[in-house]
Amino acid sequence: MQPMQFQLGDRLRLRKQHPCGNFDWEVVRLGADIGLRCEKCGRRVLLPRSEVERRIKQVLPRLSKTDDFFDEE
Numbered sequence: 001m002q003p004m005q006f007q008l009g010d011r012l013r014l015r016k017q018h019p020c021g022n023f024d025w026e027v028v029r030l031g032a033d034i035g036l037r038c039e040k041c042g043r044r045v046l047l048p049r050s051e052v053e054r055r056i057k058q059v060l061p062r063l064s065k066t067d068d069f070f071d072e073e
């Protein structure tokens with residue numbers, strides 16, 4: 001398993017469900033702890049990077065305009 005690199009605006013689907021019923025989060029802060037914002041209820045949480053890496057089920061396509069993965073289109 002390779003170490004994950006997060007960037008602001010990355011969208012992650014976690015294995016753990018937020019109490020509001022949502023699984024999808026956006027990365028809003030980087031550091032020793034990763035700040036995530038629930039895409040459904042907007043609540044923010046801070047999780048240790050190792051915790052986030054363990055909980056990720058899927059990395060979702062970014063919606064941000066700063067997205068550089070689709071430059072060819």
Ligand SMILES: [Zn+2]
Nearest residue numbers: 018020038041
């Ligand atoms: Zn939520």
